[in-house]
Amino acid sequence: MITAGIDMGSKYVKVVVLKDGVIRGKAIGATGFEPVAAAEKCLEKAATDSGIEISAMDHITSTGAGRKVAPNISSDVTDVSAAARGVVHLLEGIQTIIDIGAEEGRGIKIDANGKVVDLAVNEKCAAGAGAFAEAMSRALDVSLEEFGQLSLKSDKTIPMNAQCAVFAESEVVSLVHAKTPKHDIAKAVHDAIASRIVSMVRRVGINKEVALIGGVSHNPGFVDALNRGLETQVIVPEDPDYVGALGAAIIAGERSH
């Protein structure tokens, strides 16, 4: 059984090729303004990486924001279900998944088979996570990578309003004017974002074990803040960027029966 999963993210396309349940190849590429072309290129790359021709694949399932326009597919699935299935394949005992993208943060409750049981999303109030962190790193004139590392240097707890991103931004400006050290501000921002996420995840219940996926999982400062907020250690799977594509590939396998 050979399947592939294409995750058509708004920023990146990711592809995973599975043969008999084992990952044989993968590829990632920028989506740009031509998602279909980007997906085709990425699928070819993954095929080459796996040594398997596209024509030999039994079933290809797409997921992600642009899943409906993905090329060569036999079916599509929401990224929520794909993420859940991917996580369960990689990690044991997960009951809660936190998925933070640039625009949306999600809390997903799953059962032992990786089926989605409940879902919460960061709504309009306290919206966003990744995008906010990016904006704040720019405000402090550091790169996003540095921003996370910077926050780990601080041991202070400066409360920031965790509800409204606009209010929080105002508070950051106040802190800058008060000559607060950058690393303390960085930590305050990370704590505030993490608090919003924790707040949202409580809606589906924080049941151990908790997995973290999505772009922000690369930010060690955020992971640290999240662990403190959740009062547990989140587990970040290997290659968290590919979890969606992996899940889609697994679902493709189930569907081709």
Place this chain on the structure above:
Amino acid sequence: MTMYKTEPLRCWKKAKELRLKYYKDYQEAHSKGGIRWTGGAWAFDAIPAGLGRDVYHITGEPYGASLAFNRELSLECLEAAEAKGWARDLCSYMRNYWGSMYLSKYAFGGEYPNPDFCFQDHICCSHGKWYQHVAEYKNIPYFCIDVSVGPYKDLDENRLMFVVNQMHESIEWLEKITGRKYQDELLIEAVENETRCTSAWAEVCCLNMAKPAPLDEKTMYSLYVHGTLAKHSKEIADFYEELRDEVKYRVDNQIAAIPDERCRLMSDTQPPWGFLKVFRYLEQFGAVSIGSLYTFGLIGIWESKPDGSWGPRTTPMQKGKKITSRDEALRVLADWNLSKPEWQHFYDPNLKTEMMLQIVKQWQVDGVMLHLNRGCEGLSCGIMENRIGIAEAGVPVMTFEGNMGDEREFDEKRVVSRIDSFMETLGMKMLDKPAGAVQSS
């Protein structure tokens, strides 16, 4: 080949005509020597009816919804309200209404027709304040009846009398400001029509227990609205009885709203009026929304039957009781309205959760969609506790954020994505070739 046969509603045309006539009558009232007043959909419209047969009114919420449905005009109205300095998180019906008033643009063409007075009742924080502002802006008299006396199950004489006493007071006030002599027979007639109207609407909703559902919620919105316009009107009571008979005919002949009905859902709070197409999107999964506490219980009046099920409230006439005095009419009117399902949750979200689970059981609902409506603090009051209660009862439930009357706060793409996830949870895939429900959008 679809699962069920389907057919357009025969009374659809009449429904549209009745609604437009209502708004036209209000507009033309003065030219015929009549009275115009404005208030909420929950106001006791049976009371001003005692002033004569030429009394017309517009109710703020359906009017606000009509504005919201016209997204271009709505945006103008909302921006006009904001330009005056009003906050954006205030009731979006109210902001649409005020904007229409400031711009003097009637949603049905022409200028905003000035009312002679405001008449309202108060249960949510905005109710009393809405028409306070209209009255001061238009410099007209205003009377508002406080109905926040607790849930119906705990109603006692003291609480009932608080409402009834205010009602008596309001009649004296109406006589004073209009100079007209009040006619109790007209009040009695109006009260009787109201009980008939609202009970008949509940009957219509009950018929949706059938599988397949004869009506889908999007269609129901265009039908329940009449009860929000003038629930005391004989015409509308008659119309609902006619509608009930037609829907019964549909049930008897297995005529469906959605020919491929495979999944039954229930919603909550007002829908996002500018984006009713989300209901059409549901149909692509063979999912039909059979209604909601909102559609059933905003206008419909219900009671628990001896077998514990929910059914239309028995009217005084059905009990063989004839109202013979003003006081009796007011007592019936107050008691009748205080039993309104949508008035109970203001005191305890658990009461609403109970009712919602009752609907899930009786109407055989597979999943619940809660519209976290930023435009209405009243109907969103306690909604997160409802979510918890429904989830704890093992019923699949999803939430989506939006605004009934402010399209800028509705993210269509996101909501569609949420629906997709929810449908997956329910194990529903899109139909290969969905045949849509018969009513046009």
Place this chain on the structure above:
Amino acid sequence: MFAKFFDWYENRHDYARDWLAKNDGEVVGCFCSYAPEELIYAAGLLPVRVLGSHEPQDVTEPHIFGMFCPFCRDVLAQGLKGRYDYMKGITLAQSCLHLRQSYTSWKNHVPVDYSFYLYMPNKVQTDHAYSYYSEELVKFRKSLEKWTGRKITDESLRETAELYNENRRLMREVYDLRKQSNPPLTGLDAMVMVASSFFVDKKEHNAELTRILPDLKSRKLDRETGVRLMIVGSEDDDTEFVKMVESVGSTIVVDDHCTGSRYFWNLTEFTGNVLPDIATRYINRPPCPTKDWEERTRLPHILNLAKEFKVDGIILIQQKFCDPHEADMVPLKDYLNSNGYPTLFLEFDVTVPVGQMRIRVEAFLEMLGVEELF
């Protein structure tokens, strides 16, 4: 001089636990300033207003939808976080929808032995409200008696009402001192004085007020009064904000909000029937906007206060998402401006960007005239 009040305000839980250890009664949380505390006190219980802690929190989102005011969510958070685990009873006299949810969610998720929801009228402008509410208070009294096993006699109610009146009179007396050109207390002192009264036995609060009043009358503050300001809004015990405002050349000399003057402004008048008298007192008090219709009585009341206290400018404190106050805001602003009082509108959350607000307050003060700052 106000140290005791600050102590009570900052250590409210310690006080409550201490009270429980020394008294044979329970603590009852009140969720709105409209709660008729006299009945609770007369039953041998300690009524305390539940306020927030002005900290960001992440526990209320599953319970209260994010578009309701931050204050009501902050209040609920205190319960969910176990800060009131000593409190066995809760009560609400209904007013706004937002705070109502704090009460109902608390009841659902925080263990309490006793709860009572009072269907206080929202139409306080009808004569029918008095008899209706008196009857509702009869129910409340019976319920309290049943829970405590104690009879609440008319005499004990009368005594308690007089005790509460005394507290109100004393606080009015302190407020009157703020009418002077050099008030002997800051707005911060006053805010904490009033807020602390929510948390303690009124007997003790009265004793402390009585103790400081003589000295207070002759006290000279070592600061410039500066511009005389009034704050108008909903719930506000934001001491950080008040501190900031009073550090840039102004003094808050009076207020209209529900953790301020609205709470204690009017007294119970005795006509011989104590329960109806208490009902009357609450119906007639300066209203929350949700109870201020069909007439706008709040506006002339605020204007009068501004005049009596010789206010130069008014800061309108709008708690984010608070519908009742938002629904008054435009007419209120217009009314005050057209009566010669400049206003500054500020939107509040449970934490505020004090730095940003400082700039706006300073600009407002400059606008009010350089000659005021000396």
